[in-house]
Every structure is written in C-alpha cells, then in structure tokens.
Amino acid sequence: QNIILIGPPGSGKGTQAPQIKEDLCLCHLATGDMLRDAVSQGTELGKQAKEIMDRGDLVSDEIVIGLIDAAMNEPRCERGLLLDGFPRTEVQAEKLDSMLFHKDKKIDKVLEFKVDDDILIERIEGRRVHVASGRSYHVKFNPPKVEGVDDQTGEPLIQRKDDNAEVLRKRMTAYHDQTSPILNYYRNKNILYTINAMAAIDQVQQQIHESIYNKI
Ligand code: AP5
Numbered sequence: 001q002n003i004i005l006i007g008p009p010g011s012g013k014g015t016q017a018p019q020i021k022e023d024l025c026l027c028h029l030a031t032g033d034m035l036r037d038a039v040s041q042g043t044e045l046g047k048q049a050k051e052i053m054d055r056g057d058l059v060s061d062e063i064v065i066g067l068i069d070a071a072m073n074e075p076r077c078e079r080g081l082l083l084d085g086f087p088r089t090e091v092q093a094e095k096l097d098s099m100l101f102h103k104d105k106k107i108d109k110v111l112e113f114k115v116d117d118d119i120l121i122e123r124i125e126g127r128r129v130h131v132a133s134g135r136s137y138h139v140k141f142n143p144p145k146v147e148g149v150d151d152q153t154g155e156p157l158i159q160r161k162d163d164n165a166e167v168l169r170k171r172m173t174a175y176h177d178q179t180s181p182i183l184n185y186y187r188n189k190n191i192l193y194t195i196n197a198m199a200a201i202d203q204v205q206q207q208i209h210e211s212i213y214n215k216i
C-alpha cells in the first residue's frame with residue numbers, strides 16, 4: 001500500500017506515523033524530517049532550505065520532489081510508502097502520481113488529519129523532538145519517560161526552531177492556501193479518509209486503524 005498523511009502543522013502526522021509504518025511494513029518518508037536532516041548536516045540543500053523553513057514558508061517543489069524521487073527508489077521503499085508532509089501543493093501531488101505511474105504503482109489511501117486551528121498552538125509550543133529519529137513528544141499530552149530525553153536512545157530532546165506562535169501562523173497560512181486544495185484532488189479519486197485528529201492520541205490511532213483495515 002501507498003498512504004499519504006495530510007494535515008496542518010501539529011495535527012499529529014509524525015506521532016501516528018511509526019505505528020502505521022510498523023503495521024503495514026511501509027517506508028516512512030517525512031519531507032520535514034529529511035529537510036531538517038539536510039540542515040543539520042549543513043549540505044547545500046540544507047543551506048537553501050533552512051531560512052525558508054525557519055520562517056514557515058514551503059521550500060520549492062523541485063527540492064522536495066527530488067528528495068522523494070531519490071528515496072522512493074531505495075530498496076527499503078519497495079513494499080510501500082507512508083508519505084508524511086508530502087505532497088503539499090498541486091504540483092507535488094500531480095508529480096507524485098506520475099512518478100508512481102511509471103513504476104506501475106498508485107496512492108491507495110489519503111488520511112486527512114482534521115483539527116480546528118485554535119488547538120494547534122498548544123500542541124506546537126509543547127512539542128519536543130528527537131532530531132535523529134524524528135520522534136516527537138509533548139510536555140503535557142505525550143511526555144517522555146524522563147523529562148527532556150528520548151525514550152529509545154536517551155539522547156536530548158529539542159524544540160524545533162519553527163515551533164513558535166509567529167511562525168506557526170505562517171505555516172497554517174501555507175497549509176490553508178497551498179495544501180488543503182489538494183484534498184479535493186484525492187476526494188475526487190475516492191481515496192480520501194478524514195480522521196478526527198482532535199481526539200486523544202490512542203483514539204486517533206484507533207480511527208486510523210479502522211480506515212486502513214475496513215473499507216469505510
Ligand atoms: P513538517 O516537518 O512536515 O512540519 P508540519 O507539516 O508543519 O507538521 P508538524 O511536523 O509540525 O506536525 P505533525 O502533524 O507531524 O505533528 P506531531 O505529530 O509532531 O515541515 C516543516 C517545514 O519543512 C515546512 O514548514 C516547510 O518549510 C518544509 N517542508 C516540509 N515538507 C515540505 C513539502 N512537501 N513541500 C514544501 N516544503 C516542505 O504532533 C505535534 C505535537 O502534538 C506533538 O508534541 C505531539 O506529541 C502532540 N500530539 C500529537 N497528536 C496529539 C493528540 N491527538 N492529542 C494531543 N497532542 C497530540
């Protein structure tokens with residue numbers, strides 16, 4: 001299966017991805033994580049992306065399509081893709097379809113993480129992340145076992161540079177203007193499943209499970 005997770009910043013895509021990945025044996029490709037990796041390694045691409053990400057705008061379609069194209073061809077991605085944070089524009093959505101088409105593949109399901117805008121600020125401000133793995137925690141809603149430390153590696157957690165009220169506003173505008181229009185693209189293909197992502201983490205997980213295994 002190839003599955004896409006779409007939702008505004010802080011809607012829970014990265015929180016739910018590891019379980020879906022494990023259940024279906026998919027390859028989790030999160031363009032935000034890939035870009036943050038490039039930034040922390042100081043690559044040329046990372047240098048280009050850093051400023052754009054820090055101010056909450058979308059990086060160019062060309063850059064993210066290049067990242068996905070390269071990752072899709074890795075052997076670990078043979079079994080299926082779990083796309084998190086990609087596609088985010090109409091150009092990306094169409095390009096993804098044509099890349100898959102050339103491999104005789106297609107997108108099977110798109111899960112929309114639906115939340116009201118006003119709950120996102122608390123999620124974003126309380127988030128702490130383990131950069132190397134992309135795992136995210138929340139000081140109140142999903143705290144690590146030991147404060148400030150990743151459960152699996154014992155390494156420190158940090159706050160993302162774009163996780164503040166001002167940049168969040170920009171990221172939400174980008175979502176509403178550029179990303180949410182592609183929901184219709186998938187609705188018209190009859191593969192869009194809407195999840196109430198305002199529920200508690202385990203209830204969101206349950207809804208995802210249902211939409212993946214039962215054909216609702
Ligand atoms: P990206 O990393 O994709 O950020 P985003 O889309 O803004 O999404 P987030 O990672 O902020 O949210 P999430 O849904 O993963 O939430 P999480 O599960 O962590 O992109 C960053 C930047 O990279 C972009 O701004 C752009 O510049 C660039 N970029 C990336 N992809 C691009 C693309 N395709 N094209 C162009 N540019 C691109 O949860 C958030 C918090 O809430 C956590 O603390 C979590 O513990 C908590 N939480 C989760 N679920 C619940 C729940 N049900 N109840 C209570 N708390 C919860």
Ligand code: ZN
Binds near residue numbers: 015032
């Ligand atoms: Zn994320």
